[in-house]
Amino acid sequence: MAMSFERKRQLGYRMMMAPALILMGAFIVFPAFYAFSLSLTNDALLGFAAKESSFVGLRNFSRLFSDPLFWNSLKVTLIFVIGSAVIGQFVLGFAAAVCLQRDIKYKSIFNAIICLPNAVPEMVVGFLWISMYASGDYGTLNRIVAWFGVDPQQWLYTFPLFSIIIVNTWRGIAFSMILLTSGLASIPKDIYEAARVDGATDKQIFMRITLPMMMPTIFLYMFVSTVTTFAIFGLVYTLSRGGPANSTEILGIYIYNQSFTSFQLGYGAAVAVVSLVVSMLIGFLYVRALKVEV
Numbered sequence: 001m002a003m004s005f006e007r008k009r010q011l012g013y014r015m016m017m018a019p020a021l022i023l024m025g026a027f028i029v030f031p032a033f034y035a036f037s038l039s040l041t042n043d044a045l046l047g048f049a050a051k052e053s054s055f056v057g058l059r060n061f062s063r064l065f066s067d068p069l070f071w072n073s074l075k076v077t078l079i080f081v082i083g084s085a086v087i088g089q090f091v092l093g094f095a096a097a098v099c100l101q102r103d104i105k106y107k108s109i110f111n112a113i114i115c116l117p118n119a120v121p122e123m124v125v126g127f128l129w130i131s132m133y134a135s136g137d138y139g140t141l142n143r144i145v146a147w148f149g150v151d152p153q154q155w156l157y158t159f160p161l162f163s164i165i166i167v168n169t170w171r172g173i174a175f176s177m178i179l180l181t182s183g184l185a186s187i188p189k190d191i192y193e194a195a196r197v198d199g200a201t202d203k204q205i206f207m208r209i210t211l212p213m214m215m216p217t218i219f220l221y222m223f224v225s226t227v228t229t230f231a232i233f234g235l236v237y238t239l240s241r242g243g244p245a246n247s248t249e250i251l252g253i254y255i256y257n258q259s260f261t262s263f264q265l266g267y268g269a270a271v272a273v274v275s276l277v278v279s280m281l282i283g284f285l286y287v288r289a290l291k292v293e294v
Contacts (some may be wrong), residue, residue, distance in 0.1 A: 032276060039270035045263035053266065060270035070271065072246055073254035074278075077230065080165060080250055085229040086222060088169030093176020094218075098210075100177070101184055118174035126238025129167045130156075133239075156240055160247045164239055168229065176221060183217025184210070223286040230279050251275045 039060055043053035064070050096114055100107055117125065132140045133155040142152040155163045187210065195205050233252035236242070242249035242257065249257070251271065259268030 032273075035269045035272050035276075038266055039273050041266045043265040043269075045260070045265060047263075049266075050263075056266070060267045061274070063267065064270050064274065069246060069249070070254065073249045073251050076161065076246075076248060077250040079161060080168070080232075080236075080248075081226055081229045083162075083165040084168040085172065085225040088165060089172040089176045089225060090218075090221065092169065093173045093221075094180050096173060096177040097180040097184055098206075100181065114177055115174040117171045120171070122171075122232075122234035123238050125167065125171050126235050129239060133163055157244055160240055160244060164236055164248055167239065168232065168235060171235070172225065172229070176225065179221045179224075180214070180217060183214050186217075187213050219286060223283055226282055226286070227279050230275070230282070 040055060040057060041053040042049045042056045042059075044050050096110075100110060104110075120128070134140070134142070135154040135157075136142065136152055137146075139152065139155075141155060146152070153159075191209055191213075192205060195209060200208075231252065232250065233256065236248055236250055236253055237256070240248040242253040252275075255268050255271045255275065258264050258271060
């Protein structure tokens, strides 16, 4: 029996989605299930467990929830995400998007300057800011603050987490600006013109028109930025490797240390599973509480 046009179209859609689904299964779903299975064992890189691991059930998870270093890494991660993604990148990116909506000279140059950090790989950004934060008189930042009479600082030791938040904020402003600019561009201009005819001020237009109509885009950005920042590893590892005294040990660094420094693959996999669950929970809360379709 011949297929109807609608069924052929649906089949065509499924065939176009098949490569993406296969890649997601190979690089996301399968590794997640493998990590969960590994977390139920005592697999290791050294010792008897490296030769033949055994099933230990939920022992790794029990150890994890009683480990103060895990709770410290979770706290550091949440501060890092809120400080850089939710506050820093959003505020500066939104401000840049609003300003660049106006007719200003050299707009393309400002766009290029803001977007440039996002084009640089994490590791390169890390080494770049290491030179910025270098201690002594030769550090770039110390030279700048010396103009204002401030003594040289060891920035990554005196203000470790705050310094890394600044770096990640600087790197992520471009993504925030681009996404929020698309949201601003989708607002009909007629609404602004009607509001100005009615005598609305710029502040009233922003608070009662721009901000409410931007909420879906804002929360989409918050969702994407929060989840991606939660998974950052290379930038923090390059800058501080989790130090000093675990003050910048985010979950990614903690997983790496447990898996490849302490050689406990099973325990490291358990932390990775918990990290995945926390990320999924954050995403679920965003979508459910804010009722945004993504």
